[in-house]
Amino acid sequence: MxxxxxxxxxxxxxxxxxxxxxxSNQEQYIFYDFEIPQMLVGRLIGRKGAFINKIKAATDATVIVHPHKNRKLKLCSVEGTKQQIELTAGVVVEVRVSAVVSGGELWVQQPLHPSYSALHRLxxxxxxxxxxxxxxxxxxxxxxxxxxxxxxxxxxxxxxxxxxxxxxxxxxxxxxxxxxxxxxxxxxxxxxxxxxTLPFQASQCFLHGVQPVTGDMWSDTATSVMEELVSGVILFAVVVSYTEDYVPLINLYRRDKDQFVLLNEKLVELDHAQWISPQHSS
Structure with missing residues (x-):
């Protein structure tokens, strides 16, 4: 063959x-740093540190939240082997949207992930x-x-x-x-x-808590608006839950100057989406 x-x-x-x-060396000890909005720190740490301790127990990686010169941000550091860090990467990560399928379905890459820099060489x-x-x-x-x-x-x-x-x-x-x-x-x-040998770099995800305004299909306008909102910027993705097929449902944030805009909510405000239920998390 x-x-x-x-x-x-x-x-x-x-x-x-x-x-x-x-x-690709699984035992290489590496550091993965990313900024996180102050408003999300509580969710990352959990009540009395429960969630961050769960991450440490499950992966054996070290997760530390540091002060940031910008009071609206914190610096999160994850330390461990490549394998350990991959297990924590889906919690709160900086992403770039590489493909917009619809107003509610995206594919993202992680530019700060240790394997991403090798994509150009491949x-x-x-x-x-x-x-x-x-x-x-x-x-x-x-x-x-x-x-x-x-x-x-x-x-x-x-x-x-x-x-x-x-x-x-x-x-x-x-x-x-x-x-x-x-x-x-x-x-x-x-x-x-x-x-x-290089991990596939694109991850499918859906926006958490939102659905098309009418029917089951996203409008072309909603898709175009989403493309404009995510184009050319680094975003923050927070995994909230998963579909039955284990596709992440995310809250997606865009940093505009010193403000962090929840794009799920922005799409609703622009009348291109509606909340699945009145109770939603921002």
Whole structure:
């Protein structure tokens, strides 16, 4: 079976491995710092420290909240191995939205996560390896749903997962930026083993406590407004609960000067969403 490299020898500049991704060492002790709004500190710590102690007990990582020069912020430090920190990353994190599916569904990346900095290197390696695609054969058929592979999209090779294939076209999920696209099945290529060592960088999430104004479908206007609200800024995501499929339901905050705006609430204020129930947490 072809490995997706196009020849029996792997060219050094296309190789992606531990040397290019130091954070892959699970025992490497690292520090992960992020700012947190003062209003959220109580939720992070919990009553008499219950929640933060639960995090420490479950992960064995150290979590410390420090003063910040801005009185409306605190600095949260998480210390431990990469594996320990991954278990706490979903509590309160700085994120950037990489794809807006609708007014209430987003895909986010964590720019401060230890693995994120290696994504650019991975992209470069894949672009060099696959080139224009002519040096590697298509993904063998029939293509099974769930297959992880690479696709050539917007002049870049991207890691993706096949959701469905019919009539020579495939719907794929973009694993590092989120969202789905439809591509010719012939444009898909096998993914090389070393290109699977980096964790997938995009996480799906839904806004907590809000729903479309009418029906079950978000309006195009709500989606456009959400795109404007999240474009080009670092945001704060707080996981509140999960769906039955374990997709995070989040409160999403945007920092505007010295104010922190809850985007869930902002969407309601702009009449592009409504609260699921009168009782909601901000």
């Amino acid at each position: 072809d490995s997706g490299q196009g020849s029996s020898e792997i060219e050094p500049e296309t190789l992606f491995g531990p040397a290019n991704f130091p954070a 992209q470069t390696c894949m672009n060099l390896n696959y080139g224009d695609g002519s040096n590697t054969p298509p993904l063998p058929g029939p293509i099974s749903d769930g297959t992880v592979c690479v696709a050539h999209i917007n002049d870049h090779w991207m890691r993706c997962q096949v959701l469905s294939s019919i009539n020579a076209m495939s719907v794929v999920l973009l694993l590092d930026i989120g969202g789905t696209v439809t591509v010719p099945s012939s444009s898909l290529r096998q993914i090389r083993y070393d290109y699977m």
